[in-house]
Amino acid sequence: MIRIFRTIDNTIQQVNESSEGCWIALTAPTAAELLETAVNYEIDLDHLRAPLDEEERSRIEVEDDYTMIIVDIPITEERKEKEYYVTIPCGIILTQDNILTICLEDTPILEGFMDGRVRNFWTYRKTRFFLQILNRNAAMYLQYLRMIDKKSDEVEKKLHISTKNQELIDLLELEKSLVYFTTSLRSNEVVLERMLKAEVIRKYPEDEDLLDDVIIENKQAIEMADIYSNILSGTMDAYASVISNNLNIVMKVLAVITIIMSIPTMIASFWGMNVPVPLANDPHGFAIVLVFSAVLTLAGYWILEKKKLF
Numbered sequence: 135m136i137r138i139f140r141t142i143d144n145t146i147q148q149v150n151e152s153s154e155g156c157w158i159a160l161t162a163p164t165a166a167e168l169l170e171t172a173v174n175y176e177i178d179l180d181h182l183r184a185p186l187d188e189e190e191r192s193r194i195e196v197e198d199d200y201t202m203i204i205v206d207i208p209i210t211e212e213r214k215e216k217e218y219y220v221t222i223p224c225g226i227i228l229t230q231d232n233i234l235t236i237c238l239e240d241t242p243i244l245e246g247f248m249d250g251r252v253r254n255f256w257t258y259r260k261t262r263f264f265l266q267i268l269n270r271n272a273a274m275y276l277q278y279l280r281m282i283d284k285k286s287d288e289v290e291k292k293l294h295i296s297t298k299n300q301e302l303i304d305l306l307e308l309e310k311s312l313v314y315f316t317t318s319l320r321s322n323e324v325v326l327e328r329m330l331k332a333e334v335i336r337k338y339p340e341d342e343d344l345l346d347d348v349i350i351e352n353k354q355a356i357e358m359a360d361i362y363s364n365i366l367s368g369t370m371d372a373y374a375s376v377i378s379n380n381l382n383i384v385m386k387v388l389a390v391i392t393i394i395m396s397i398p399t400m401i402a403s404f405w406g407m408n409v410p411v412p413l414a415n416d417p418h419g420f421a422i423v424l425v426f427s428a429v430l431t432l433a434g435y436w437i438l439e440k441k442k443l444f
Contacts, residue, residue, distance in 0.1 A: 185225030
């Protein structure tokens with residue numbers, strides 16, 4: 135899908151035809167749309183396809199007629215009625231007249247610009263526009279990291295009373311998300327540092343402060359991801375031991391109960407055989423056997439309790 139936006143009277147509006155100062159947003163474009171865009175804006179087709187590869191690394195490439203920046207952006211996806219956090223590439227291409235974005239799906243980062251919810255945004259100010267995209271990207275990482283931390287706290291509360299593996303699996307998924315985030319943020323950091331030295335930035339010194347803010351936000355997100363990842367890893371190890379210990383306690387209690395209950399069962403087995411047994415002809419034999427069984431059972435209980443097996 136191809137959508138074209140332009141700032142008209144300080145408001146963002148969707149238009150039908152592109153002109154100088156427009157933003158061309160490609161979302162999950164078809165092969166025909168990619169070819170059309172490559173011809174219309176004189177962009178290498180491979181560069182347009184690159185952000186559509188989920189495994190594409192973050193990088194910046196400066197060509198004669200345009201500059202391409204690929205960064206990883208965070209998104210949420212739903213699997214089995216649960217929300218997971220992953221990253222996908224997003225391409226930003228600056229030509230002489232326009233700015234293009236290419237992404238596999240609509241994201242909250244770009245939707246904010248499309249809906250006009252971003253202040254001081256103009257499509258014709260290309261350098262500031264892509265720096266604003268990067269700034270919102272770093273802010274989105276921070277927001278999702280806080281959500282991951284909150285979810286991990288909720289799972290930890292369930293782990294206190296759980297002997298199952300589902301909570302550990304949930305923590306593992308959160309830890310995987312943190313690994314994705316950390317890897318993507320470090321790749322983005324390399325791109326940002328190169329952009330700081332790139333010629334395209336030096337042409338607009340008034341936007342260097344914004345780039346510095348983006349770099350700081352990105353570093354903060356990296357630090358948060360590292361901290362949360364370390365905490366989550368330690369928590370998983372601790373609670374794996376707790377769950378194992380809880381299971382051992384349950385099995386120990388069941389084993390003790392089995393031992394105690396086996397005493398009257400064994401006595402009843404002896405007196406239930408079809409052979410002459412003591413007290414067989416005694417009118418109080420049954421009561422005596424019951425009392426004898428109860429005494430042995432209580433003795434066994436006392437011995438096990440003394441050994442602190444309960």
